Amino acid sequence: MIAIQTEDVDIGNLIKAAKKHGTGAVVVFDGIVRDDDITEMELEAYEDVATKELEKIAGDATERFNLLHVDIIHRIGRLSVGENILIIIVSAGHREEAYRGSRYIIEAIKAGVPIWKKELTKNGGRWVPGDHGHGSGEPR
Amino acid sequence: MNVKVRFFARFRELLGTELIIEVAEQTTLPDLVKQITQKNIEGHQAIFDEYGHFREYVIVMRNARRVDLADAGENIVADGDDIAVFPPVAGG
Numbered sequence: 001m002i003a004i005q006t007e008d009v010d011i012g013n014l015i016k017a018a019k020k021h022g023t024g025a026v027v028v029f030d031g032i033v034r035d036d037d038i039t040e041m042e043l044e045a046y047e048d049v050a051t052k053e054l055e056k057i058a059g060d061a062t063e064r065f066n067l068l069h070v071d072i073i074h075r076i077g078r079l080s081v082g083e084n085i086l087i088i089i090v091s092a093g094h095r096e097e098a099y100r101g102s103r104y105i106i107e108a109i110k111a112g113v114p115i116w117k118k119e120l121t122k123n124g125g126r127w128v129p130g131d132h133g134h135g136s137g138e139p140r
Numbered sequence: 141m142n143v144k145v146r147f148f149a150r151f152r153e154l155l156g157t158e159l160i161i162e163v164a165e166q167t168t169l170p171d172l173v174k175q176i177t178q179k180n181i182e183g184h185q186a187i188f189d190e191y192g193h194f195r196e197y198v199i200v201m202r203n204a205r206r207v208d209l210a211d212a213g214e215n216i217v218a219d220g221d222d223i224a225v226f227p228p229v230a231g232g
Binding site: 043048049050074085106110112113114115116118127128129 | 201229
């Protein structure tokens with residue numbers, strides 16, 4: 001399942017579905033809205049492009065790390081502290097491949113998928129700069 | 141001819157979500173975006189530097205493909221193009 005959506009997901013059900021024939025390890029990454037003195041977080045995406053890029057990242061990770069199953073669910077909209085932002089579930093024959101595949105996917109998402117986060121505070125809001133390679137001086 | 145221009149994140153807040161812009165033949169990508177930002181100083185300064193070039197962190201996509209900003213001035217838009225302009229991504 002590759003999706004950009006407002007709704008949360010049932011991680012337990014996704015783990016069950018990730019256990020394919022030959023699975024020896026399932027790794028779950030759950031990115032959560034951290035309490036950085038914010039009230040909420042607002043996320044937006046260039047959805048058509050972002051979904052295609054997530055599909056490509058999942059395909060690349062599957063090929064590179066012999067993954068048996070990949071789920072990537074990135075949530076958008078307004079989220080409260082403690083809510084899930086991004087769920088990545090991978091299964092593989094062995095833990096090494098599962099860990100490396102999961103890490104590859106999260107780093108690739110942070111590097112280039114067109115999704116943005118705004119931290120909402122009592123005094124307004126601030127856009128999260130992100131881990132980008134486009135130099136400094138980004139407007140806030 | 142008409143071109144669709146979309147902005148995201150901070151650029152969206154400054155310039156709007158999606159606009160259909162009527163442009164002349166031979167309009168380049170920077171000139172297309174300047175046509176929108178010319179009446180919005182804050183939006184213009186967020187996207188362009190003092191020389192009128194796209195700032196280094198700006199990302200432009202044309203029909204879902206990333207544009208090399210070094211060549212943006214030679215990139216002539218076509219009728220029906222879908223252009224997206226956005227700041228660095230921050231998903232995950």
